[in-house]
Amino acid sequence: xxxxxxxxxxxxxxxxxxxxxxxxxxxxxxxxxxxxxxxxxxxxxxxxxxxxxxxxxxxxxxxxxxxxxxxxxxxxxxxxxxxxxxxxxxxxxxxxxxxxxxxxxxxxxxxxxxxxxxxxxxxxxxxxxxxxxxxxxxxxxxxxxxxxxxxxxxx
Amino acid sequence: xxxxxxxxxxxxxxxxxxxxxxxxxxxxxxxxxxxxxxxxxxxxxxxxxxxxxxxxxxxxxxxxxxxxxxxxxxxxxxxxxxxxxxxxxxxxxxxxxxxxxxxxxxxxxxxxxxxxxxxxxxxxxxxxxxxxxxxxxxxxxxxxxxxxxxxxxxx
Numbered sequence: 001x002x003x004x005x006x007x008x009x010x011x012x013x014x015x016x017x018x019x020x021x022x023x024x025x026x027x028x029x030x031x032x033x034x035x036x037x038x039x040x041x042x043x044x045x046x047x048x049x050x051x052x053x054x055x056x057x058x059x060x061x062x063x064x065x066x067x068x069x070x071x072x073x074x075x076x077x078x079x080x081x082x083x084x085x086x087x088x089x090x091x092x093x094x095x096x097x098x099x100x101x102x103x104x105x106x107x108x109x110x111x112x113x114x115x116x117x118x119x120x121x122x123x124x125x126x127x128x129x130x131x132x133x134x135x136x137x138x139x140x141x142x143x144x145x146x147x148x149x150x151x152x153x154x155x
Numbered sequence: 156x157x158x159x160x161x162x163x164x165x166x167x168x169x170x171x172x173x174x175x176x177x178x179x180x181x182x183x184x185x186x187x188x189x190x191x192x193x194x195x196x197x198x199x200x201x202x203x204x205x206x207x208x209x210x211x212x213x214x215x216x217x218x219x220x221x222x223x224x225x226x227x228x229x230x231x232x233x234x235x236x237x238x239x240x241x242x243x244x245x246x247x248x249x250x251x252x253x254x255x256x257x258x259x260x261x262x263x264x265x266x267x268x269x270x271x272x273x274x275x276x277x278x279x280x281x282x283x284x285x286x287x288x289x290x291x292x293x294x295x296x297x298x299x300x301x302x303x304x305x306x307x308x309x310x
């Protein structure tokens with residue numbers, strides 16, 4: 001599906017957030033089957049081009065694999081927040097069967113990130129750079145919230 | 156199971172939190188099948204005596220009915236928080252299959268209630284009074300959090 005991306009130099013694959021996500025995904029590889037695969041391959045399913053996105057129907061239940069990828073994306077955000085602030089963040093996701101939902105990340109008593117999800121079937125990013133920026137944006141949001149309401153985050 | 160409770164005057168059934176829970180449960184009664192039943196009957200499954208609790212095995216997946224009751228309990232807490240503070244609270248629950256989990260209630264960017272759940276299979280209260288007190292305790296906790304961190308709740 002993304003061989004074009006793999007043949008070209010995978011721009012954005014060195015983005016710090018993308019690296020955090022690769023680590024999370026590799027941590028799930030209990031049998032070592034991805035050990036020799038390049039990073040770009042391990043997270044290739046996060047890249048969904050505009051055309052691919054349009055071709056994915058949103059009338060049925062989202063694929064469990066997509067839900068897994070969404071979860072891992074927010075786990076990576078949580079870990080990146082901890083690296084950036086020294087404070088643990090925990091994600092909670094609530095999904096309807098139709099692909100709508102909400103994910104929040106909390107640190108202490110503070111909601112550091114809140115995101116509405118819709119059309120989760122089509123979850124993905126144009127390229128690794130966009131993936132990295134999307135994750136980093138959430139990390140920055142969390143950092144700003146923690147800076148503003150430190151007492152609540154430390155509660 | 157709880158006929159003893161029903162024959163006796165159902166002490167605690169007029170507790171404000173218990174009334175809120177009854178309203179929530181009755182709101183689910185789309186076919187009007189509980190219309191003529193007394194409040195104590197509608198929420199009778201929330202009462203689990205010490206002996207009954209001990210008899211419930213916790214080795215299998217919790218009954219979906221129990222999970223439903225836990226959800227409605229926290230929905231009632233959310234509504235009671237809104238009545239007490241004028242601010243909306245939304246619950247999110249994350250359960251493992253083994254009956255362990257966590258529920259949080261958020262108002263704006265503030266986590267007003269956080270509760271670890273375990274042995275959810277045995278979720279229930281000794282009597283209506285205890286049920287009312289348990290819900291009210293969470294409402295008071297939320298009120299105190301909102302009073303202390305109003306800016307975060309209003310964010």
